[in-house]
Amino acid sequence: xxxxxxxxxxxxxxxxxxQNQPKCCVDIEGKPLIxxxxxxxxxxxxxxxxxVTGYQEKYIHQALEGFQYTRYFNPFYRVANSISSVWFxxxxxxxxxxxxxxxxxxIEDSILDALLADSRSxxxxxxxxxxxxxxxxxxxxxxxxxxxxxQLTPEETTGEYVGIARLSRExxxxxxxxxxxxxxxxxxxxxxxxxxxxxxxxxxxxxxxDIAGHFWAEVDFIEDYERIKAFVRxxxxx
Numbered sequence: 355x356x357x358x359x360x361x362x363x364x365x366x367x368x369x370x371x372x373q374n375q376p377k378c379c380v381d382i383e384g385k386p387l388i389x390x391x392x393x394x395x396x397x398x399x400x401x402x403x404x405x406v407t408g409y410q411e412k413y414i415h416q417a418l419e420g421f422q423y424t425r426y427f428n429p430f431y432r433v434a435n436s437i438s439s440v441w442f443x444x445x446x447x448x449x450x451x452x453x454x455x456x457x458x459x460x461i462e463d464s465i466l467d468a469l470l471a472d473s474r475s476x477x478x479x480x481x482x483x484x485x486x487x488x489x490x491x492x493x494x495x496x497x498x499x500x501x502x503x504x505q506l507t508p509e510e511t512t513g514e515y516v517g518i519a520r521l522s523r524e525x526x527x528x529x530x531x532x533x534x535x536x537x538x539x540x541x542x543x544x545x546x547x548x549x550x551x552x553x554x555x556x557x558x559x560x561x562x563x564d565i566a567g568h569f570w571a572e573v574d575f576i577e578d579y580e581r582i583k584a585f586v587r588x589x590x591x592x
Contacts, residue, residue, distance in 0.1 A: 361457030362408025378457035384416035434542040456517035475522035488514035
């Protein structure tokens with residue numbers, strides 16, 4: 355199993371709180387978030403890790419001193435969405451099943467365990483406890499994704515997308531080609547997840563795993579950051 359981490363973005367919604375650092379480098383009780391993630395991956399035997407950097411990449415590499423990982427750099431992080439980051443890492447998209455995750459997502463260990471135990475593909479994580487406050491919204495039924503997008507109403511929403519996917523080696527063949535074609539057609543506004551979402555519109559199955567009851571947070575706003583710190587402090591007291 356390989357892991358590809360997207361960590362190129364600026365994080366404009368929370369940037370004024372970050373002291374010019376990438377979101378994945380926020381301090382979580384004395385340790386950068388990206389280092390916490392890497393330690394979790396390594397504890398679960400996931401050592402084939404690649405990271406796509408962009409904005410202020412020096413902080414990411416400093417945070418990961420001592421770890422082995424493949425480095426990719428996206429120089430277009432300010433003008434293109436994450437499809438370009440996956441494009442730069444396209445050679446990594448082969449040979450094994452893969453987890454793709456956004457670098458600003460904090461997850462507790464049990465979420466990774468649940469993902470590793472589920473071999474369905476493509477598989478996206480979502481949280482059915484987050485409806486009203488959801489950012490990117492999913493509607494699913496019987497674990498199949500039906501609708502997606504920020505425009506979904508709370509009534510249409512089954513849960514919030516977490517920012518993590520599991521893709522089989524077989525699925526990656528077509529996924530990689532679609533990424534290449536998107537960039538070739540100058541579809542730079544595309545996110546890497548859009549390649550998966552478009553297959554829903556074609557009538558193909560995309561699976562959703564509900565992680566309700568497990569803690570996670572994506573560092574988009576200062577409130578997310580505070581939730582993570584509070585969870586880690588509480589966990590250390592147990």
